[in-house]
Amino acid sequence: MSHDTQAHGSMRSYLSGFILSVALTLASFGAVMSNVVPASARLALIVTLCVAQLFVQLVYFLHLGSARSQRANTAIFACTTFLIAVVVAGSLWVMHNANVNMMPMPMSVHQAMMHE
């Protein structure tokens, strides 16, 4: 990596990235391990915190952004994010539907395992 690109950040950016990441991680674990957050809101909260931390690390550690030297990387990343969304959301959706529309089976798991 040459010196004139901005791709290696500064001590300050690494430190702020680290502190933010630790704070977000502790918030995630705290939300699940303590009773501060109502149970029904926990999943939404940890997913939000996860996305926030992904952004923090992409910006502070991987130096992704709109800077000239990073534009190609950012564009490729945006395309990949779209593909990931299609793969993950599509799989969950299709398989959920398949499960819901499955014919009821008159056999329990234990019976099925006995048949092996």
Added chain:
Amino acid sequence: MSTTLATAGHGHAEHDDGSMTTVGFWIYLMSDCLIFATLFATFGVLAGATAGGPGGRELFSLPFVLTETMLLLLSSFTFGAGMLGAAAGRRRVLLGWLAVTFLLGLGFIVMEVHEFVELIHDGAGPSRSAFLSAYFGLVGTHGLHVLSGLIWLGVMMHQVLRFGLDGIVRRRLACLSLFWHFLDLIWICVFTFVYLREFTP
């Protein structure tokens, strides 16, 4: 390497070849991202398929996972600090931070192997249920990546000692730095969707 030679032939600035190598490596990382996306999708589909066996709630210990997470987070920071040393041309600072990063990564792997061994010992191995197969597949793949990162770290420490901080070594370090931070990104999704999600209603 071949792109380096090609662009160097045009008498162009070193700026170009370095950034093109990292863009190429970034494309590899994104394809790796897709592998993990399919593993996450598989896990998402099979998360409830415990086949009468133990679920995540009985198996996972959150303080243990939090410790693993902190090791990996800290190693991301120490790697960054090392890269700053490399940018300043300070070889000893770089090597020191790389060694710390290596130890933190090793700690993570040791903890993960310990967790896997305990699970298998308790009869919750990958063959117990579809949920556990998906779990071992996903978390194990991440662990293998960290292990490869550790081997690569060792190789780079040797290269820095042997060749000094020349252009090629710097470029390889930049790729390894992307790789290492990328593993941290994947782990954020792992602890959220694999471990913490099990404890939400």
